[in-house]
Amino acid sequence: MATIKDVAREAKVSIATVSRVINQDDKVRDKTREHVLSVMKALGYQVNVNARALSTQKTATLGLVVPDISDPFFACLAKGVDSIARQHQSQVLLCTAQNSSDSEQQAIDSLLQRRCDGIILYCTHLADSALIDIVQRYSNVVVVARNIPEIAENCIYLDDELGGQLAAEHLLALSHSRFASIMSELPIQDPKLRLSGFKTALDKQALTLTEEQVVYGTPDQLGGEQAVNSLLKNQQTFTALFAYNDAMAIGAISALEEAGFKVPDDISVIGFDDIYLAHYSRPKLTTLHYPVEAIAKHAALLAINKHSNKYSQLDKTVHSHRYQPILVERQSTVFAPTAAPKQSLNESQIERQN
Amino acid sequence: MATIKDVAREAKVSIATVSRVINQDDKVRDKTREHVLSVMKALGYQVNVNARALSTQKTATLGLVVPDISDPFFACLAKGVDSIARQHQSQVLLCTAQNSSDSEQQAIDSLLQRRCDGIILYCTHLADSALIDIVQRYSNVVVVARNIPEIAENCIYLDDELGGQLAAEHLLALSHSRFASIMSELPIQDPKLRLSGFKTALDKQALTLTEEQVVYGTPDQLGGEQAVNSLLKNQQTFTALFAYNDAMAIGAISALEEAGFKVPDDISVIGFDDIYLAHYSRPKLTTLHYPVEAIAKHAALLAINKHSNKYSQLDKTVHSHRYQPILVERQSTVFAPTAAPKQSLNESQIERQN
DNA sequence: ACAAAAAATGTAAACGGTTACATTTTTTTT
DNA sequence: AAAAAAAATGTAACCGTTTACATTTTTTGT
Missing domain, CATH: 1.10.260.40 (lambda repressor-like DNA-binding domains)
Known part of the structure; x- marks a missing residue:
């Protein structure tokens, strides 16, 4: 050449x-x-931009670590990062980490070795302490979907607890009183926080969620199916189910219908994330909207700014590092079967939410 | 640092x-x-791997150009490329091109400038001539989903025409005789080939598809809805619909049900691609499986091998550059309403297909 | 037409590695 | 213990750029 x-x-x-x-x-x-x-x-x-990078000390590259790019949630994350990258004449260097902290650490190292201008991490296995080490040494690293106080400046995350609360409040407003939940088994904060928010809201109405009413599984469709089957096998009765994410919710609906229950008539199901799947499934999913693309953009911008020490573009007063989920009412949740007559949702109201 | x-x-x-x-x-x-x-x-x-790349002339990078990474089809493509990349201690450099040949050319240039070891292209706008120029100059570029005779050695693609034929044959076997089709409006070969294969199979039974029975739209859910509405507005009657891809098929089902038709009882719908969406939707989609991950892996391997001039790893006799789609029967197609009594599909047969 | 100022171009060092080859140190052999 | 062989280490050129500074060429003013 x-x-x-x-x-x-x-x-x-x-x-x-x-x-x-x-x-x-x-x-x-x-x-x-x-x-x-x-x-x-x-x-x-x-x-040859590699040669140029040597002499200018800028690579015009944004590194991204995610568990699996074929998962639509992470694909959206990637899209957000990519859009900021192109705004800065940069490209995205993609690293997938295979479900282990070693693999995540390796992915991060390889991005550091490429001298990315900014690095965005979605890690599900790496310990807080490891992330703290990394961020303190390399300040252009931004951690997404985790709130680590020691490096709060470099964390952009969703208020998962609020999400759980909103889910519970929605179901309570629909007069439900018997609940179950299926959560991710991964060793991260999200499921714990979502569940804790959910329980908090139930508590206020003197309602509870026992240990038997919560089952853990892989955060995908299959995990949702299995978790629901496990609930049913243990004779749990409930009219409302809170799922860790939309994929699990869809799996759950599948398993419930297989078992003879109608969703939402017999059992209401609420998801989390609002990936576009939620819109495609039947019934369309009621879920909590996770502004993942906005978070991704914010994280990418923050990483770039940390790298160049210019904070000007980011108005801190406008965007907090903590984002809020928003309830999107669709068709998978309705009034509890034995409760007041069903007040059907207006389709145009639903559309307006999106 | x-x-x-x-x-x-x-x-x-x-x-x-x-x-x-x-x-x-x-x-x-x-x-x-x-x-x-x-x-x-x-x-x-x-x-610093950039410095290393300078002296070794290897970047351990695979470049990938796709229109939109948040589209699950391309996310799967990316996954395939990524898996080959990690096998070769490499990373994926992601470039999204925004619906124009300029933007595609720019994306390719930027990957060339980074001296990727291999480059995989899914281009929807760039002309054959431009791709020929590029491949002839840079032999480590592989074009996916297009068959360009002049650079056949560097093209990996699906037999779209066969896909159209299989779709038609499936619907014919279900005794359908009145058809319609909704296709992508993008200026690429795929829709033309799929339609031509579809027509060929109809021809054999002395059936036809008129111009009014084919409507074009964007290859997504919305495009599917609009295309179907346009068909209905023009008073087209049909019992079987062939959609360009699964997203359009799902949009189509939505619009059909909105208009009072039942899928599949009144109208059978067949999709294309078999992205996991097809599995999540209700009814589950009958569709043509597009082995996109396998194609992506093959393309990535080919690109790497072209770069290092080692063809050893790729046994040409095993994998042709042309892949075949496979019919996956699920729930969105059944016997034509006025035809022989419906022979319902066995659920376990369907599962076995996946 | 000539000097001075301005513009264009060239020279060479740096960026951070790898690697052939030269040199030094250690080990083996006698 | 000295010579030879082997192993370890160092030196310096190179990879393809950018850029401060030096030099040359062109333009301007008189």
């Missing part, structure tokens, strides 16, 4: 001049510029 | 020795190695 030297030789100028043409420096005569450009074109010259 | 020089100075050895330690060269005394490693750890040293 042609280099700047090849172009310089062919155009009979110095490499400095070629460099000036590449970088649109205006201190070059029009005639020279045109000549150099034509040589570049003839040789199919493409600047 | 610490450099190799910092480590060398601190450890009182030459940078060559540090380099040997980094690269696990065994020509280093154990004592020296340990000392250097401890200094590296103390300084939090991370090798």
